[in-house]
Amino acid sequence: MSRRAVDAIFQALFNLSDLRALMRETAPDHAMDDEQRQRAATYIEKTKRQIAIVEEELIR
Amino acid sequence: MKCAIDIDVRDVEELFINIDPIQAGGRLTPDAMKAAIAYGDGYSVCDACQKPFRLDYIKKPPIAQFHTDLAEWLNMDQVRVVPGARRGFQAVASTYVEKGDPVLLTSLAHYTEFIAVEQAGGIPREIPKDEKNHITPDAVAARIEDVIDEFKRAPPLMFLDHVDYQYGNVHDAKAIAKVAHQYDIPILLNGAYSVGIMPIDGKDLGVDFVIGSGHKSMAAPAPSGLVATTAEHAERVFRTTRSKGDITARTFGIKEVEMMGCTLMGVTVIGMMASFPHVRERVKHWDTEVARSRRIVDALLSIEGTRVLSDYPRTHTLTRIDTRNSFDKVAEVHKKRGFFLSNDLKKRGITGVIPGSTKVWKFNTYGLTEKQADHVANAFVEVARENNLSVS
Numbered sequence: 001m002s003r004r005a006v007d008a009i010f011q012a013l014f015n016l017s018d019l020r021a022l023m024r025e026t027a028p029d030h031a032m033d034d035e036q037r038q039r040a041a042t043y044i045e046k047t048k049r050q051i052a053i054v055e056e057e058l059i060r
Numbered sequence: 061m062k063c064a065i066d067i068d069v070r071d072v073e074e075l076f077i078n079i080d081p082i083q084a085g086g087r088l089t090p091d092a093m094k095a096a097i098a099y100g101d102g103y104s105v106c107d108a109c110q111k112p113f114r115l116d117y118i119k120k121p122p123i124a125q126f127h128t129d130l131a132e133w134l135n136m137d138q139v140r141v142v143p144g145a146r147r148g149f150q151a152v153a154s155t156y157v158e159k160g161d162p163v164l165l166t167s168l169a170h171y172t173e174f175i176a177v178e179q180a181g182g183i184p185r186e187i188p189k190d191e192k193n194h195i196t197p198d199a200v201a202a203r204i205e206d207v208i209d210e211f212k213r214a215p216p217l218m219f220l221d222h223v224d225y226q227y228g229n230v231h232d233a234k235a236i237a238k239v240a241h242q243y244d245i246p247i248l249l250n251g252a253y254s255v256g257i258m259p260i261d262g263k264d265l266g267v268d269f270v271i272g273s274g275h276k277s278m279a280a281p282a283p284s285g286l287v288a289t290t291a292e293h294a295e296r297v298f299r300t301t302r303s304k305g306d307i308t309a310r311t312f313g314i315k316e317v318e319m320m321g322c323t324l325m326g327v328t329v330i331g332m333m334a335s336f337p338h339v340r341e342r343v344k345h346w347d348t349e350v351a352r353s354r355r356i357v358d359a360l361l362s363i364e365g366t367r368v369l370s371d372y373p374r375t376h377t378l379t380r381i382d383t384r385n386s387f388d389k390v391a392e393v394h395k396k397r398g399f400f401l402s403n404d405l406k407k408r409g410i411t412g413v414i415p416g417s418t419k420v421w422k423f424n425t426y427g428l429t430e431k432q433a434d435h436v437a438n439a440f441v442e443v444a445r446e447n448n449l450s451v452s
Contacts, residue, residue: 014094021090023074025429028409 228378
């Protein structure tokens with residue numbers, strides 16, 4: 001059992017939920033201002049980090 | 061894209077600006093989306109349910125505290141969460157209305173209020189609206205007198221829609237509650253279009269029950285809602301069961317009759333809880349929401365022939381509009397008939413107007429950003445110009 005992997009899966013989904021909310025906030029054209037682009041970059045980066053943990057725990 | 065066999069992903073909110081009249085206040089917050097991911101399993105909130113085995117006593121997750129916080133926020137004494145506002149109406153009507161009792165509701169009342177009265181065996185009596193589509197204290201007093209003449213007794217309950225679903229008009233609940241109380245009639249405030257989007261103070265309004273809808277105005281999954289009441293009425297509407305099995309002699313402790321034991325389990329209550337801090341904050345910004353609503357309504361009114369049927373200037377984000385002399389004139393000759401409007405809006409990334417509607421229709425601007433509100437306002441004007449309607 002890997003608690004760390006389970007936490008990372010949830011955290012990745014939560015980060016993607018924040019990204020989803022940003023898509024709602026910027027619908028319909030999703031043209032983002034600087035602050036929104038920065039938030040998008042942060043959510044994506046955080047998601048990547050969580051996916052890396054999942055990989056490390058479950059596959060490698 | 062599918063999320064499961066034969067079930068499409070619902071990506072309406074991600075791809076469009078949605079101005080559907082009933083959906084605006086129920087869109088989930090990001091925290092509620094996260095809660096839905098974590099608490100989707102059926103009995104997910106029941107892991108730490110201990111004696112006396114009732115939902116509103118669960119401490120982890122903090123459902124008990126949520127009940128306390130909700131009551132305080134509405135300035136009422138007790139709250140229960142229920143599966144939708146309609147189940148709140150049902151609980152109160154079932155408690156207060158006996159077979160054959162007259163029950164007051166208004167000519168703008170939602171159908172679920174009629175059904176709650178019918179289910180309890182009551183006889184609905186409507187209070188007429190005035191020429192401005194308002195329920196006035198004078199009309200309430202007059203109707204109470206009529207009912208007393210007819211039934212030889214006062215109604216045991218009155219329903220009032222704080223904001224009616226037809227026009228989105230805000231009614232003078234405080235003055236109306238005062239009239240009802242002069243006749244000792246308890247008053248239920250249907251806050252489906254107010255609780256969760258605008259500030260509500262139940263004690264200040266002087267109402268006996270405040271009913272809210274989670275999925276309509278509290279950024280919560282469906283079906284969810286709340287029923288709040290004063291200490292005076294709590295004991296009656298939240299009475300506990302006295303049932304006893306005649307063979308087994310079983311009794312059922314503190315389960316509440318009108319709540320059917322536990323009420324709002326799993327993702328619905330957790331979604332409501334997750335959104336609550338945001339909801340508590342967002343009601344403070346009601347003026348901004350109304351200002352955006354006004355901007356869009358004014359854009360529509362700049363199109364010759366268009367009339368607003370709701371109060372003007374707007375005091376709510378739900379609006380009923382009459383375009384029989386503008387967009388409907390286009391529909392008469394357009395090759396897509398009445399569907400041109402929803403089609404043209406959809407091309408501009410806007411959804412929520414019933415396809416084919418060009419006569420009298422409703423929309424709700426709640427929750428739009430500044431940029432989205434501008435986009436919607438401009439889109440209506442552009443569609444009008446493209447179809448040779450005059451814009452001032």
